[in-house]
Amino acid sequence: MSSLRRAMATVCVSGALDEKIAAAAAAGFDGIELFENDLLVSPWSPAEVRARCADLGLTIDLYQPFRDFEGVKPEQLAANLARAEHKFDVMAALGTDLVLVCSSVSPATIDDDDLAAEQLALLAERAQARGMRIAYEALAWGRNVSTWDHSWRIVQRAGHPALGLCLDSFHVLSREVSPDGISGITDGKVFFLQLADAPRLGMDVLQWSRHHRLFPGQGDFDLTGFVRRVLDTGYAGPLSLEVFNDVFRQADPVRTAVDAMRSLIALEDGIGGRPLPAAPALSVHAFTEFAVDGRSGPALQDALRGLGFAHTGQHRSKPVQLWEQGACRVVLNSAVVRPQAAGTAALSAFALTSADPDKSRARAEALLAPELPRARGPHEADLTAIAAPDGTSIFLSRDDNDWRADFLPTGPVLTDGAGLTRTDHLGLAQPFDHFDEAGLFYHSVLGLTHSTSGEFAAPLGLMRSRAFTTPDRGIRLALTVALLRRGDWAPAVADPQHVAFATDDIFATAAAIDRLGGTTLQVSNNYYDDLIARFALPGNEVDRLRRHGILYDRDPDGGELLHMYTPVYGGRVFFEILQRRGGHDGFGELNAPVRMAAHRHLRLSAARELPR
Amino acid sequence: MSSLRRAMATVCVSGALDEKIAAAAAAGFDGIELFENDLLVSPWSPAEVRARCADLGLTIDLYQPFRDFEGVKPEQLAANLARAEHKFDVMAALGTDLVLVCSSVSPATIDDDDLAAEQLALLAERAQARGMRIAYEALAWGRNVSTWDHSWRIVQRAGHPALGLCLDSFHVLSREVSPDGISGITDGKVFFLQLADAPRLGMDVLQWSRHHRLFPGQGDFDLTGFVRRVLDTGYAGPLSLEVFNDVFRQADPVRTAVDAMRSLIALEDGIGGRPLPAAPALSVHAFTEFAVDGRSGPALQDALRGLGFAHTGQHRSKPVQLWEQGACRVVLNSAVVRPQAAGTAALSAFALTSADPDKSRARAEALLAPELPRARGPHEADLTAIAAPDGTSIFLSRDDNDWRADFLPTGPVLTDGAGLTRTDHLGLAQPFDHFDEAGLFYHSVLGLTHSTSGEFAAPLGLMRSRAFTTPDRGIRLALTVALLRRGDWAPAVADPQHVAFATDDIFATAAAIDRLGGTTLQVSNNYYDDLIARFALPGNEVDRLRRHGILYDRDPDGGELLHMYTPVYGGRVFFEILQRRGGHDGFGELNAPVRMAAHRHLRLSAARELPR
Structure with a gap:
């Protein structure tokens, strides 16, 4: 042709x-x-x-x-x-x-x-x-x-x-x-x-x-x-x-x-016209980077410590910290130049492993997502980076570990911090004008597959969601957007972003976080009372969920999702901890309004306690 | 009941x-x-x-x-x-x-x-x-x-x-x-x-x-x-x-x-439950007030002078000017305290005559639109004022003229300025969150009737419109709103507002404005070339329209609308001059995108000429 x-x-x-x-x-x-x-x-x-x-x-x-x-x-x-x-x-x-x-x-x-x-x-x-x-x-x-x-x-x-x-x-x-x-x-x-x-x-x-x-x-x-x-x-x-x-x-x-x-x-x-370089298989969510400053950096460090993370590395040439637990990696970067308000944090980048980063880059370039120029010191890993529609950098590396040589070790990786094993997904609220653009980007440029879509009523207005994954679910991205661009009364809170970490036993993780003095989000008692009626769960099981603020969902095939959240840090960022049972493939969308209401309650309470 | x-x-x-x-x-x-x-x-x-x-x-x-x-x-x-x-x-x-x-x-x-x-x-x-x-x-x-x-x-x-x-x-x-x-x-x-x-x-x-x-x-x-x-x-x-x-x-x-x-x-x-005071008949659009400052005031004065208005009065106690032509009255008020950027103007109030202002006030109050408190000097007219949902003040007076005693005469009213006879309508772009609220307000509080509704494609996005009038069309309000709240790329330009003045002969008015050195909006030649095809108008008639930038519309019953615009002043305000023939009852909605594109062209041209 x-x-x-x-x-x-x-x-x-x-x-x-x-x-x-x-x-x-x-x-x-x-x-x-x-x-x-x-x-x-x-x-x-x-x-x-x-x-x-x-x-x-x-x-x-x-x-x-x-x-x-x-x-x-x-x-x-x-x-x-x-x-x-x-x-x-x-x-x-x-x-x-x-x-x-x-x-x-x-x-x-x-x-x-x-x-x-x-x-x-x-x-x-x-x-x-x-x-x-x-x-x-x-x-x-x-x-x-x-x-x-x-x-x-x-x-x-x-x-x-x-x-x-x-x-x-x-x-x-x-x-x-x-x-x-x-x-x-x-x-x-x-x-x-x-x-x-x-x-x-x-x-x-x-x-x-x-x-x-x-x-x-x-x-x-x-x-x-x-x-x-x-x-x-x-x-x-x-x-x-x-x-x-x-x-x-x-x-x-x-x-x-x-x-x-x-x-x-x-x-x-x-249609078999001008062929593109095939999308190489993506497999592992290697790390997530947050842009922080002198105020939001310590807040995120405290939060990570409370979730069982350890500060394991310091970058050779930049003010960048590596925090790890199991295969969960978080990078706190104080050197990212992004226009954001003082004291705030933002998810600035994430890294995925590609079977062929050069080919990933070539495909991205052919699809008008050119490689980002990066400042790199001698001996530092040469990661391919492209920009997502919301401005986030996406790093692609062949190996899950080659980028780690950029960091000088500062401590051992805890394997028993709180039992977090790997990054399950990212939750990325998209800028209003770019939701459909983002979907096409993740599908065409990265070769991810659209899994679920939905619409739900949040406390400040309706939301749409759309998720993209690899076939084996090694990488998942959940995109959301407000159905109407938010105005003065219900601002979109700068498009909140979160990382969800997986655990094999959320109750053990919750107990560990308690021991570590970590903070998780309190959830309305009414939610748990209703869970009993909704899913006919035994009262004592619901009480276990209630004790730790763990949310619950179940799909028609019996697959279960148990998940909990942290408060929002740096005005925009939070963490989720989840356990999937029986192949549950969702993101707990029905529970999103519960989480949002709890976050709003915290924010309103804090505002009321502020001196006028 | x-x-x-x-x-x-x-x-x-x-x-x-x-x-x-x-x-x-x-x-x-x-x-x-x-x-x-x-x-x-x-x-x-x-x-x-x-x-x-x-x-x-x-x-x-x-x-x-x-x-x-x-x-x-x-x-x-x-x-x-x-x-x-x-x-x-x-x-x-x-x-x-x-x-x-x-x-x-x-x-x-x-x-x-x-x-x-x-x-x-x-x-x-x-x-x-x-x-x-x-x-x-x-x-x-x-x-x-x-x-x-x-x-x-x-x-x-x-x-x-x-x-x-x-x-x-x-x-x-x-x-x-x-x-x-x-x-x-x-x-x-x-x-x-x-x-x-x-x-x-x-x-x-x-x-x-x-x-x-x-x-x-x-x-x-x-x-x-x-x-x-x-x-x-x-x-x-x-x-x-x-x-x-x-x-x-x-x-x-x-x-x-x-x-x-x-x-x-x-x-x-x-339904005949708790009865309200009946809405008294409204008849005349008495005046329109703009909040101005030291920069936008002179710009509006020049514009009005160019349209044949004369400065006819100065307020007894406030820095407020009255400008008149025929029964068209514009008030320029430098004393309005409103949060607006320096150099800008805004339509801050308009006055209507009511058969019974006290009853109008009582009805408004019963409908949760209470009277606005006003600072008033001795001997000044006691106008009832209520607030519209967009923050505009609406004055209600029994007589078309009793408020004029507040002004000391500074010159005669021109009856032959440019042939403008009266205020035909106001065009009020509404804040995104309050469009339906505004419709209910004008209908229930003021007793206006919904006449036309529509949706049209403007250069920066889709728009909705909804008009309200008195039965005899003595008062008309045309409300518009963007279908989606505008974002950074296509801002709503602070909800533009305009006053449309009527003339009995728009060609004579246009010639007079030329003589006065007034400025009207240039309209695309392509628009006129298409008019010939659209309405099978004779070429020389279309050339008359073209010469003065007059837009044209015709309804199925043969009623015609001829209308022209000024540039935007004070970032937000412009004027329209129109002639209705054969009972045309519309607002030239199909021509709105032409006007908007012309305004945008002026703005982009000005921006390109600014030094960088």
């Missing part, structure tokens, strides 16, 4: 037309679909837009949309053709030869395929006279024509060389009609291909389309199968994204365009 | 349980519905919650929800009854005797009304033994029971004195089944009444219910008719709000509870 050109509709991103075009060019697109409204509000003339695109190496692949053309009475037809001639004038000035005509939504449309075909043929004749072509698209909510196969019958009936189809994955895959027959479209009659993914939502298809589209790989549609079928027809035009999304429409267009391009690169790899 | 008690479900508002309860009490509610999850995550025991509510004068009217009880096999029934006994324990500690049992959503539910009735009767028997009662509710998405009439048949079949209905306006009015028959429910069998409004949305009813409920009067449901029917049955329990709303769930609970209470007060008036 030869390489396909890549395009993006201007409607995908926020801003004025010049900002949209600049963003598309910066992300490496070959062309754009120009959305008419973006042109109408622009101070640039069509000729200026054409020149600007040419300067940036972008073609204008499609002008869109032209609405409510076909299935009209003769007098309306004349008016519609006059409208079309005006669009052709604009297209001539833009230097584009293809216009999208979407199936009519007007209640007045006459339901007669012959009439529609005849009128579209007339339009195509006019277009052809000016060296232009018509791409006819069945809107999923079209008045009479709402499925791809119906639009194809009409195009065949019209039989005009300047009339073909525009296939939009959303309009096709949001309907019940199978896309299988697409492969049978003949004579190069697919003139244009628009791509959008979407979550499966039970809602009016127009609203679904206008608000909730996503880039390929971010939703639930089978884009790979869809594109393969279209390519079977001999289609050689661009892969063009047309994504209406409320969040993308108000986010930084440069970031969004990169996210868009990443989705196409991953999709092309999936 | 005797007064009904007023209650609010804790799920209506944000925060921890103590914050929710305090907010309900502060807003004057008599009771709460305690949502189980709010209790489970609370550090307070049920007895402590009971005591806290008693301290604040709140009763706990309902504990909810108890799920998936009925239509199960015998072994499951035993477990469900055990679960119920646990809830009864909690209820006893809370001191409440009523629990909501919602119709089962479990796929395993047996579809057998006799079985459901029999099992609910068993549950009611258990409840009765403890002096408690069961309110059975048909969830709109219940597995077998999803309509009120079905739940009523089951309750009748069960025939147990401790089993009655819970009627929820959302579950009833979101379904096709008519609520008319509700009046026929006998024997006081409506045990509880839950109220929620909602916009009519084409989406899955569960999602609709969980995210988009509104307080009565904010949506499209006929709550008045619904409540009347329930009262016909002899229901004498509380009117209780149960509103799941994504925005309310993350907003200030104290504000939200006041909004909730206002909705109930207005509803009770509507």
Whole structure:
């Protein structure tokens, strides 16, 4: 398969037309679909837009949309053709030869395929006279024509060389009609291909389309199968994204365009186009690094000591400490330059082992996640580092231990601190604008698999969650985001972050933490009273949970999750300790509001005790 | 009709349980519905919650929800009854005797009304033994029971004195089944009444219910008719709000509870319960006041002068100027104490004439919008002032002119400045958390009527709009809000505000403004080229519009709107000039993105010319 050109509709991103075009060019697109409204509000003339695109190496692949053309009475037809001639004038000035005509939504449309075909043929004749072509698209909510196969019958009936189809994955895959027959479209009659993914939502298809589209790989549609079928027809035009999304429409267009391009690169790899370096297997969560300062550093040290960690190493050249317990490693870094308030801490990096770090880096680079430059002393480990969408650095090393040579030992690793064995997962609240971008990043760049998704009511508003893991669950990441960007009253508390450590016996761990003087989060008594009713657990078992503030969940197969939390340190960071039994694969999402309420209670209590 | 008690479900508002309860009490509610999850995550025991509510004068009217009880096999029934006994324990500690049992959503539910009735009767028997009662509710998405009439048949079949209905306006009015028959429910069998409004949305009813409920009067449901029917049955329990709303769930609970209470007060008036002072007729938009400082003041003066306004008066005791043209009045106030950045301006107040300002004030006060205290010099007009949800002061006076005595004349009113005749409307971008609150405020407190609503795509994201007017259109307010709270990349520019002035001849006005050296907003040429195609307007007419940057819209009845704008002054404020022809009743919403793009172009151009 030869390489396909890549395009993006201007409607995908926020801003004025010049900002949209600049963003598309910066992300490496070959062309754009120009959305008419973006042109109408622009101070640039069509000729200026054409020149600007040419300067940036972008073609204008499609002008869109032209609405409510076909299935009209003769007098309306004349008016519609006059409208079309005006669009052709604009297209001539833009230097584009293809216009999208979407199936009519007007209640007045006459339901007669012959009439529609005849009128579209007339339009195509006019277009052809000016060296232009018509791409006819069945809107999923079209008045009479709402499925791809119906639009194809009409195009065949019209039989005009300047009339073909525009296939939009959303309009096709949001309907019940199978896309299988697409492969049978003949004579190069697919003139244009628009791509959008979407979550499966039970809602009016127009609203679904206008608000909730996503880039390929971010939703639930089978884009790979869809594109393969279209390519079977001999289609050689661009892969063009047309994504209406409320969040993308108000986010930084440069970031969004990169996210868009990443989705196409991953999709092309999936369909066997330009292949990417395969994602090397990731296996172990090697360490987690926190950026700290003179106030938050000691707070985290105390917390770790209380959980049974020991300070085991000091970095050779930087003010960086290593803390360990079993295979749990935490790095406290006082040298990270990040814009954060004094006294706060932040999860600044985490390290994973890769079967082939060079290949991981090459894949990341091909997916527009380039290696981060790092200051490194002589003899220090050469870790590959890339940036996640939330700004966290991700280190990739071949060996779980090669980076440890950077640290001078300061004490032995405790194996019997509190029985913590390894890092189970990270919980990362994502910046509002970048949740779907983060999901695509972890899936495409790191090759992690989407495991669970959900929505839950937290004390300060609704939350969404989405988890990514390796097949063997050696690495797990749980992403969350507020459903609405939080305002003054319910701030998102700087996107809290946490590390969850595994234990094989949470009760023994809890007892050890008690002995060590560590602090865990107190949980409402009401929660435990209800547990008895919810799961029909014996009262004395619940009392054991209650004593240590251990939360409980059980899946339909009987797998159990027992987990407990610490308070929040440095304004943003906390720890979780958990035990999975019987292959429980979740994250205790139902218990998240309990944890959040307990954290809020601590914060409000502290605030009330502060002198006014 | 005797007064009904007023209650609010804790799920209506944000925060921890103590914050929710305090907010309900502060807003004057008599009771709460305690949502189980709010209790489970609370550090307070049920007895402590009971005591806290008693301290604040709140009763706990309902504990909810108890799920998936009925239509199960015998072994499951035993477990469900055990679960119920646990809830009864909690209820006893809370001191409440009523629990909501919602119709089962479990796929395993047996579809057998006799079985459901029999099992609910068993549950009611258990409840009765403890002096408690069961309110059975048909969830709109219940597995077998999803309509009120079905739940009523089951309750009748069960025939147990401790089993009655819970009627929820959302579950009833979101379904096709008519609520008319509700009046026929006998024997006081409506045990509880839950109220929620909602916009009519084409989406899955569960999602609709969980995210988009509104307080009565904010949506499209006929709550008045619904409540009347329930009262016909002899229901004498509380009117209780149960509103799941994504925005309310993350907003200030104290504000939200006041909004909730206002909705109930207005509803009770509507059903002929506790009557309010009738809303006196409002007629004229008397003046608009801007808070300015030493930098924004002169900028607004220049702008007004360029539009043909004259400085006609100086306030007797304050640094306040009056500017006039025809019946258009603008007040520039340098003495307003508002937290705003230096150099900025803000629409701080507007004045309307009321047929009875005292009654307007009394109605506002009854609707929890108390009079604002004002500093007033001797001999100065005693204007009633109340605060709108966005903080704007609204002055109400009997006479269009009595407040003018506060100003010493500084020059004559120009009648021929630029032909502006009167204030047509205000355009007020609302703070994100308070859009629905504002709608209810203008409707209930001021008695304005909702005219149009819409949604449109702006350059920096989607927007919603909602307009309120007097019957004769003497006063119009157009509210807008971003669909998502804007973030760093696309800030809401401090919620822009504008005044639209009417003219009888916009071309003459535009020519006069040119002569006066005034500045109006340049509009994209592309917009005009498209107008020709869109409305089949003659080219020379469009060129007249183009020359002056006049935007155009036409309604299906041929009514026309011609309107033009100024640049933004003081970071936030601009003016519009418009001419309505043939009874056009809109606000040119389709043109709003054109205006926004032009404003953005000016801002970006200015930023690019700034030295770095």
